[in-house]
Amino acid sequence: MSELKVYNSLTRTKEVFTPVTPGYVGMYVCGPTVYSDVHLGNCRTFISFDIIYRYLKYLGYKVRYVRNITDAGHLEGDRDEGDDKFSKKARLEQLEPMEIVQKYTLGFHKVMELFNNLPPTIEPTATGHISEQIEMVKQIIANGYAYIVDGTVYFDVEKYNKEKPYGILTNRKLEDLLEGTRALGGQDEKKGRLDFALWIKAKPEHLMQWPSPWGMGFPGWHIECSAMSGKYLGKQFDIHGGGMDLAATHHTNEIAQSQACYHTSPVNYWLHTNMLTVNGARMSKTAGNGFLPHQLFTGDHPLLDKAYAPMTVRFFMLQTHYRSTLDFSNEALQAAEKGLKRLWEAYENLSSLVYQDIDNAQLDNELEKRCINLVNGFDESMNDDFNTAKVLANMFELAPVINSLKHGQVLLASISKQTLELLQNKFSAYLFDIFGLKNEKENDSALLDGVLQLLIQIRKEAREKKDFTTSDKIRNKLQQQGITLKDEKNGSVSWAID
RNA sequence: GGUCCUGUGGCCGAGUGGCUAGGCAGAGCUCUGCAAAAGCUCCUACAGCGGUUCGAAUCCGCUCGGGACCUCCA
Numbered sequence: 001m002s003e004l005k006v007y008n009s010l011t012r013t014k015e016v017f018t019p020v021t022p023g024y025v026g027m028y029v030c031g032p033t034v035y036s037d038v039h040l041g042n043c044r045t046f047i048s049f050d051i052i053y054r055y056l057k058y059l060g061y062k063v064r065y066v067r068n069i070t071d072a073g074h075l076e077g078d079r080d081e082g083d084d085k086f087s088k089k090a091r092l093e094q095l096e097p098m099e100i101v102q103k104y105t106l107g108f109h110k111v112m113e114l115f116n117n118l119p120p121t122i123e124p125t126a127t128g129h130i131s132e133q134i135e136m137v138k139q140i141i142a143n144g145y146a147y148i149v150d151g152t153v154y155f156d157v158e159k160y161n162k163e164k165p166y167g168i169l170t171n172r173k174l175e176d177l178l179e180g181t182r183a184l185g186g187q188d189e190k191k192g193r194l195d196f197a198l199w200i201k202a203k204p205e206h207l208m209q210w211p212s213p214w215g216m217g218f219p220g221w222h223i224e225c226s227a228m229s230g231k232y233l234g235k236q237f238d239i240h241g242g243g244m245d246l247a248a249t250h251h252t253n254e255i256a257q258s259q260a261c262y263h264t265s266p267v268n269y270w271l272h273t274n275m276l277t278v279n280g281a282r283m284s285k286t287a288g289n290g291f292l293p294h295q296l297f298t299g300d301h302p303l304l305d306k307a308y309a310p311m312t313v314r315f316f317m318l319q320t321h322y323r324s325t326l327d328f329s330n331e332a333l334q335a336a337e338k339g340l341k342r343l344w345e346a347y348e349n350l351s352s353l354v355y356q357d358i359d360n361a362q363l364d365n366e367l368e369k370r371c372i373n374l375v376n377g378f379d380e381s382m383n384d385d386f387n388t389a390k391v392l393a394n395m396f397e398l399a400p401v402i403n404s405l406k407h408g409q410v411l412l413a414s415i416s417k418q419t420l421e422l423l424q425n426k427f428s429a430y431l432f433d434i435f436g437l438k439n440e441k442e443n444d445s446a447l448l449d450g451v452l453q454l455l456i457q458i459r460k461e462a463r464e465k466k467d468f469t470t471s472d473k474i475r476n477k478l479q480q481q482g483i484t485l486k487d488e489k490n491g492s493v494s495w496a497i498d
Numbered sequence: 499g500g501u502c503c504u505g506u507g508g509c510c511g512a513g514u515g516g517c518u519a520g521g522c523a524g525a526g527c528u529c530u531g532c533a534a535a536a537g538c539u540c541c542u543a544c545a546g547c548g549g550u551u552c553g554a555a556u557c558c559g560c561u562c563g564g565g566a567c568c569u570c571c572a
Contacts, residue, residue: 012502030572038572045572085570167501170567176500177568221570243572248501250571273572274503280564284571319511319521325504325565332510335522342521345535381512389512393520400537407529409537468531475533486535494535 002383009270025063026237028229033070034104035085039290041276041283048273048322050117067120071101072127087207114310116436126224133219133227137198145260149189151201151215157194222253240267315340318388346399349406355417364414
């Protein structure tokens, strides 16, 4: 089998993945800022990394997956004045800041569960790691890369850049960055216009503030990830992930902070997911074009024709590579819904096949070989920077083969028992364990099936008497209720909920 | 302005220089009391113009279009 290769933003190439400690992987993903509902763009990133997490586990790695909850300190805009988002929202909703945090953290977890994302192994909060952040800031000051102005601590970017390339992650030179930076207000305190705050002095009216060696304040925008990844994954760890929008500022500053503190590059592989777009423009909180998950599940949104199930959305996202932009549209979602249905039917057909060793002479070597190649292609594609779309294409190529085996167009003995088992095992592993899909039909109760079996029996008797009026009535009425009856080749009848 | 990404058939989308990805939609056929489902077949595209090459969707250059980041955002 091939080796796992991942696209590393730091080097802008695909590299063979070699963890720091053989057999173990440390992965940090930037989590949500919990002052409002997560939108689908946020969800895309978390789903992408959920797949990556699941695949690493499938490969046999023991993975420590850390995803933070940002619940402190983010300012509105690039200013040293102004409230943090939690205080502002708290005033609007007349709640304690920690009530806001609680509310949206619970909402976030609920959404992650609906999408069937596995929880991270550690989910640390910024407010729970204030002292770690303060210690890190102290160390950066001690190392000479930060300065204090009236209770606020700034990182000295220009000094840092003399030793290490500050813009390494996005391939930018400091001069270019300085040129591109617009003059913003409230920057008089800073020595350099790219300098960013590690610790921010709080005004008396700030609701969230903590004591520090520099007075009452709150942590800067980027230090929490550096402090918490360092604490749980070490000074140098394997994978750091997040949305592409975080690379230029947040991740760039994380690298600088960790270098300045520990004198080591914190992350070996930087993985960035691309944006979800609506009509070609990026979905974002501030642009107001965000879809909330519940709007999608209920269809309650002006741009949506109907409701879509969480698994349809998950599948929709799997059809595109995580580093490509994905455009959100009704047409694309409907296509995904139908495609997923077809895949489930193929999977159900596959699982129902029981091998019968009738005659080995009927083995179709060509078909056998084709099946094996397509199945082995699953791992090959995933090893190529998690190409989920390619895996799905192979599955769809196998679907007609599976369906033919089931419906008798092709004899089951055309493939060997081992190959059938290989298909069954790999489909199951990929659909459930790696892609994290679940069959929403599973909720169907035994009771419903019992009732339908009765109707199917009555219809069968009617058909035997050529009483098609009755038989069609049963089928049509059930269809109106959203239940489809299918007369199979062998005379049995199956049913499905649309 | 700077740093990048991107342009694939009606739509969505994968793509390692040579072997028509795949899905959805559409058309025809087989099966069937009729449907549905399933199977088979058809629809062979790579923004434009040059270049490299025996051979380019894939590499290079230019032109045009779209997008992201440089300011909180996954």
